[in-house]
Amino acid sequence: MIELLHEWLVAPFDYGFMRRALVAGLALSLAAPPMGVFLMLRGMSLIGDAMAHAILPGVALGFLLAGFSLPVMSLGGVLSGLLIAVLAGSVSQMTGHREDSAMASFFLISLAAGVMLVSLGGSSVDLTHVLFGSILAVNTTALLLIAAISSVIVITLALIFRALVVECLDPLFLRGQGMQGGLVHGIFLGLVVLNLTAGFQTLGTLMAVGLMMLPATTARFWSKRLEGLIGIAVGLAMIASTGGLLLSYHLSIPSGPAIILLAGVGYVLSALFGRHHSLIAKLRRHAAPLGTPEPH
Amino acid sequence: MAAQPSRLELHDLQLAQAGRTVLEHVSGRFRDGAITALVGANGAGKSTLIQGIMGMLRPMKGKVLCAVPRERRAWLPQQLALDLTFPMSVEELVMTGSWPSHGALTGYCARHYRRGRDVMARLGISHLAHRPLGELSGGQRQRALIGRTLMQEAELLLLDEPFANVDAETVEVLMTVLREMAADGVTIIVVLHDMEQLARLAEEVVVLHHGHARWTTAQEVLRSQPSAADSARLVLGMPGVGA
Numbered sequence: 001m002i003e004l005l006h007e008w009l010v011a012p013f014d015y016g017f018m019r020r021a022l023v024a025g026l027a028l029s030l031a032a033p034p035m036g037v038f039l040m041l042r043g044m045s046l047i048g049d050a051m052a053h054a055i056l057p058g059v060a061l062g063f064l065l066a067g068f069s070l071p072v073m074s075l076g077g078v079l080s081g082l083l084i085a086v087l088a089g090s091v092s093q094m095t096g097h098r099e100d101s102a103m104a105s106f107f108l109i110s111l112a113a114g115v116m117l118v119s120l121g122g123s124s125v126d127l128t129h130v131l132f133g134s135i136l137a138v139n140t141t142a143l144l145l146i147a148a149i150s151s152v153i154v155i156t157l158a159l160i161f162r163a164l165v166v167e168c169l170d171p172l173f174l175r176g177q178g179m180q181g182g183l184v185h186g187i188f189l190g191l192v193v194l195n196l197t198a199g200f201q202t203l204g205t206l207m208a209v210g211l212m213m214l215p216a217t218t219a220r221f222w223s224k225r226l227e228g229l230i231g232i233a234v235g236l237a238m239i240a241s242t243g244g245l246l247l248s249y250h251l252s253i254p255s256g257p258a259i260i261l262l263a264g265v266g267y268v269l270s271a272l273f274g275r276h277h278s279l280i281a282k283l284r285r286h287a288a289p290l291g292t293p294e295p296h
Numbered sequence: 297m298a299a300q301p302s303r304l305e306l307h308d309l310q311l312a313q314a315g316r317t318v319l320e321h322v323s324g325r326f327r328d329g330a331i332t333a334l335v336g337a338n339g340a341g342k343s344t345l346i347q348g349i350m351g352m353l354r355p356m357k358g359k360v361l362c363a364v365p366r367e368r369r370a371w372l373p374q375q376l377a378l379d380l381t382f383p384m385s386v387e388e389l390v391m392t393g394s395w396p397s398h399g400a401l402t403g404y405c406a407r408h409y410r411r412g413r414d415v416m417a418r419l420g421i422s423h424l425a426h427r428p429l430g431e432l433s434g435g436q437r438q439r440a441l442i443g444r445t446l447m448q449e450a451e452l453l454l455l456d457e458p459f460a461n462v463d464a465e466t467v468e469v470l471m472t473v474l475r476e477m478a479a480d481g482v483t484i485i486v487v488l489h490d491m492e493q494l495a496r497l498a499e500e501v502v503v504l505h506h507g508h509a510r511w512t513t514a515q516e517v518l519r520s521q522p523s524a525a526d527s528a529r530l531v532l533g534m535p536g537v538g539a
Contacts, residue, residue: 041382165384169379169384170378173392224428228383
């Protein structure tokens, strides 16, 4: 039995590429879900998707200029992501249109531009690589980059955490304090872009959002507290990353989709059986009797 | 009144919303440690004046002289931009009042938590400390928000109809707390419609009418509104008042 477990769970990591993939996955799992929780709480769950498209032209341009060099492609991704975010923000400010319509327009343009750029300079294999990533091809440079970006995200998030919470809850209070709500929001969007850039090598630009949003939306079925949401989301992301890698190894399926699909299974199960707002919770309808102490 | 100390003065203020002048030639001073009621019909510019004082609306002309630092100014708008689905407990909301003064980077220490508990006890919401904001009644939420301003050690407090949609017991608790705050030297400006509440709470009154502001006292307003003596719930700003 123990041998079987060892063979299923531990032996695959005897390979260097699996170990690197695991570390990359865990690093991303630490940084991405908290961003997802905040995006979800602000009703911006789809912004992650839009931003993922926005980094594509930069990544593609980096690819055209320097070939498959992760640092150059990442830099391009960050720059184009930030550019699109600023453009969408200014268009909505200028015209008074809602930010999501500007964002939607720009991300569609970005997607088309990105695909066009990659096709001009490479083959369809390259395109697949950029769009869907390949976690099993993470080399040491890529790993260092992912770990560095994840660290920057976690540290920055810790620094702006309180301001971010207040900005989500009551933007007027933050403005009343003379703090620029826009600044906090801008830094946060910058972190989202950075995060997606770190994720694109392993999961691809499109699926990097999955590791950000799915654990966060799943956690909503299990906790009503912010710390709870973040903790559960990080845990779920780590389980999905590790489990997805193992499934990909044993069943010879692509790793990125395996990871995200596993997170997706978690979401569906939680929607059915979770503690709060799930189907089961709705059917159970339970009320604590009067005088019950408040849960902590 | 001119000799009274004042941390908040308005000088020939002109405020506009969406290109339309709402208030002009507004000059006056709010007495420190006094509760001033702001009254006027709907659309008279009460919320506009508050936004101007909070520095959220740039004056077209004139200026607001406010000696209170930003982090000691508190504002409770009528329609809160509060996201009630956000997973935060009453205690956490009250505690956010303290972070502007102790910085965004340092954590809360035992002293802050003690003060938070004192504040909640004062407002009678200790038993709700761990309840999520989304599960509170209007009155409980208003108490928690006043708790945040207490935590903030506000020196200037602006309230926009704080007693709307609030239960009678909460009105009593809040009135007591507001009077105590004023006695501690906090300058309080409160938008009120209810004459009975005005009679019980405010000493000074600013009447907004036709784009102008007039400083007066609560007694004078009540005198000019005879039926108010019966503490009938009359709405100020009707014809005949403040003209």
